[in-house]
Amino acid sequence: MTAIAIELPEAVQVASDGIVAFAEQEVMPRHAKLADLFEDPTRLYDSAGRFSNELIAVITEVRMASAQAGFFSMCVPQALGGAGLGHLAYYVAWQALFHRCGPKNWLMLYALAHWAFGPSKLLEQISDRAKTEFLPDLISGKKSMCFGLTEPDAGSDASRLQTKAVADGQGWRVSGRKIWTTNAPIADYCVVFAKMEEGISAFMVPTDSEGFQIQRIIKLFGHIGGDEAEIALDNVYVEPWQLVGEIGKGFSAALYGVSLGRIYNSARSVGYGRWALEAAVEFSKIRNAFGQPIAEYQGITFPLADSAMDLHAAHLMGINAAMLLDAGEPAVKELSMTKAFSVQRGLTAVDRAIQTHGAMGFTNELGLTEAWQALRVVNVADGTNEILKKTIAQRLQKGDLSL
Numbered sequence: 001m002t003a004i005a006i007e008l009p010e011a012v013q014v015a016s017d018g019i020v021a022f023a024e025q026e027v028m029p030r031h032a033k034l035a036d037l038f039e040d041p042t043r044l045y046d047s048a049g050r051f052s053n054e055l056i057a058v059i060t061e062v063r064m065a066s067a068q069a070g071f072f073s074m075c076v077p078q079a080l081g082g083a084g085l086g087h088l089a090y091y092v093a094w095q096a097l098f099h100r101c102g103p104k105n106w107l108m109l110y111a112l113a114h115w116a117f118g119p120s121k122l123l124e125q126i127s128d129r130a131k132t133e134f135l136p137d138l139i140s141g142k143k144s145m146c147f148g149l150t151e152p153d154a155g156s157d158a159s160r161l162q163t164k165a166v167a168d169g170q171g172w173r174v175s176g177r178k179i180w181t182t183n184a185p186i187a188d189y190c191v192v193f194a195k196m197e198e199g200i201s202a203f204m205v206p207t208d209s210e211g212f213q214i215q216r217i218i219k220l221f222g223h224i225g226g227d228e229a230e231i232a233l234d235n236v237y238v239e240p241w242q243l244v245g246e247i248g249k250g251f252s253a254a255l256y257g258v259s260l261g262r263i264y265n266s267a268r269s270v271g272y273g274r275w276a277l278e279a280a281v282e283f284s285k286i287r288n289a290f291g292q293p294i295a296e297y298q299g300i301t302f303p304l305a306d307s308a309m310d311l312h313a314a315h316l317m318g319i320n321a322a323m324l325l326d327a328g329e330p331a332v333k334e335l336s337m338t339k340a341f342s343v344q345r346g347l348t349a350v351d352r353a354i355q356t357h358g359a360m361g362f363t364n365e366l367g368l369t370e371a372w373q374a375l376r377v378v379n380v381a382d383g384t385n386e387i388l389k390k391t392i393a394q395r396l397q398k399g400d401l402s403l
């Protein structure tokens, strides 16, 4: 059954079905087999809150297995060594993975090159030397990266970042602070955005460079460790071959990266929302109250109908925004609308599913609260709801009333 009249290109559908099958064969069984590891936070994190070596080994294994099976870099441009499937495949495959795997089988996060942790179209702008040095291990899934834009005093207004690159010989010395950099604690490279006289520039920086230090791991929602970090850069030496794009033009790379993040998070919201909605529908049929299944009460089923409407609309918006990106459009307004709508509707769908489950909705075993936490964060990451609405409103005021 399909609710969508838009016919996806065959390559996109095959890729999406293939990566879901990969997750069923390589991700979900690993969670089952390694349940002891995944249920023991003291084994998932080391004393500093970084992923443990045991977990890093499993993550690397999944990335590399997916690369070997031909899925990991399938949306990366062919010129970088990927299969070049583009933004629509990226949206569709992530949506399908989140929908199928839910929050419990979270190793799926490493099955497809994530826009910030893995190779992406962003790297089209790196030098030939950087391609030779960095790409093979990124494409094979052996190594990973992170995206260092946000700073302690520059979040929503990221263009006001304070990290500086000061000329020194043939290159520059980069100093400053980054915060909230996802995957930084375990990444091999970081795309660092820094201010120069010519404007903001971006550099590929190996995380073992002298002067690059993880200052602190940030812990969210009561976890004993985390995947976001604060980074200190102290006179880190970079050379021209490490530039991502041209000197002073790095902010366009930042905006493009954030666009990919918006597509990814829209897919995550729709996927988790659908997963939660399906769990709620099933539960409503088997849970009895007052002598009949709770599915007999419109107080239960109407909120689920609302979720179906919301998620259907969000899914169509996601497909549309990804198609616009593939057509070479910046789709700034459309991506902002899509991400803002999807994360709010996805979060609400999960919240309704929690309510449908009654007390069971709060238990660790179902994973609904994990989905809620994941989507609550997305109301802030990659553009807060307020900033997205600001962008939409500005476009409208400038005369872009196309809908």
Ligand SMILES: Cc1cc2nc3c(=O)[nH]c(=O)nc-3n(C[C@H](O)[C@H](O)[C@H](O)COP(=O)(O)OP(=O)(O)OC[C@H]3O[C@@H](n4cnc5c(N)ncnc54)[C@H](O)[C@@H]3O)c2cc1C
Binding pocket: 116, 146, 147, 148, 149, 150, 154, 155, 156, 157, 179, 180, 181, 182, 183, 228, 377, 380, 381, 382, 383, 384, 385, 386, 387, 390
């Ligand atoms: C889990 C997570 C992962 C992240 N990963 C990364 C990463 O990998 N790399 C990276 O560079 N960054 C990352 N970020 C940072 C993220 O992009 C920022 O948190 C986001 O841009 C918001 O910045 P801020 O948190 O400093 O909030 P602020 O900019 O300080 O905003 C605070 C509040 O003010 C509101 N606000 C600000 N300006 C306006 C306005 N003009 N009108 C109305 N309201 C306004 C905001 O919406 C928000 O509600 C991550 C964040 C999270 C939570």
